Amino acid sequence: EVQLVESGGGLVQPGGSLRLSCAASGFTVSSNYMSWVRQAPGKGLEWVSVIYNGGNTYYADSVKGRFTISRDNSKNTLYLQMSSLRAEDTAVYYCARVMFGFNFVEYWGQGTLVTVSS
Amino acid sequence: EIVLTQSPGTLSLSPGLRATLSCRASQSLYSNYLAWYQQKPGQAPRLLIYGASSRATGIPDRFSGSGSGTDFTLTISRLEPEDFAVYYCQQYDNSPPGTFGQGTKLEIK
Numbered sequence: 001e002v003q004l005v006e007s008g009g010g011l012v013q014p015g016g017s018l019r020l021s022c023a024a025s026g027f028t029v030s031s032n033y034m035s036w037v038r039q040a041p042g043k044g045l046e047w048v049s050v051i052y053n054g055g056n057t058y059y060a061d062s063v064k065g066r067f068t069i070s071r072d073n074s075k076n077t078l079y080l081q082m083s084s085l086r087a088e089d090t091a092v093y094y095c096a097r098v099m100f101g102f103n104f105v106e107y108w109g110q111g112t113l114v115t116v117s118s
Numbered sequence: 119e120i121v122l123t124q125s126p127g128t129l130s131l132s133p134g135l136r137a138t139l140s141c142r143a144s145q146s147l148y149s150n151y152l153a154w155y156q157q158k159p160g161q162a163p164r165l166l167i168y169g170a171s172s173r174a175t176g177i178p179d180r181f182s183g184s185g186s187g188t189d190f191t192l193t194i195s196r197l198e199p200e201d202f203a204v205y206y207c208q209q210y211d212n213s214p215p216g217t218f219g220q221g222t223k224l225e226i227k
Contacts, residue, residue: 103210
């Protein structure tokens, strides 16, 4: 069974940093397309970042240069390192497994809330 | 960037009725790479439909997707109480990684 469990969310001040983790089970992270998708309170869904099986990455313009997606193959875990955080980064961040060869989400984690506020 | 516009913003219907949700793309999705997701309050989204008309694993057959080019539809043939939720479309024709619509809220009348 595919499972994705996020952790690392919380309250952080503007300009601060946070690292989100996504522990995967039931499949191998490095063999799949993996993504972070976020949802601001009361708003819709927004792609944040994708890492492909070959290691190529994609970032939304809104986070480019501030966020870094990575994976630890030995831990079968996906990460999102977030820095220079802004109030507009406040959202639930979902870890997601993307259908291989395509770009829609097959499986979602339960999400972790990041709040950027002073 | 392809913009997806979903309509209506809110749809109020009674259980047992048919729901028709629309998703219009600002330019043609030549490969009909369109997905639909359902999201209930406090939960993660769930994949319903991909490739415009293919149901995901475990999705009841009362959910169906149709359309091509710029106009796509999600139909729920007979609404069950658990179907009241927010529905998002997402195109992945123009990637990476694609864009989401703004959502349609399906509420109980």
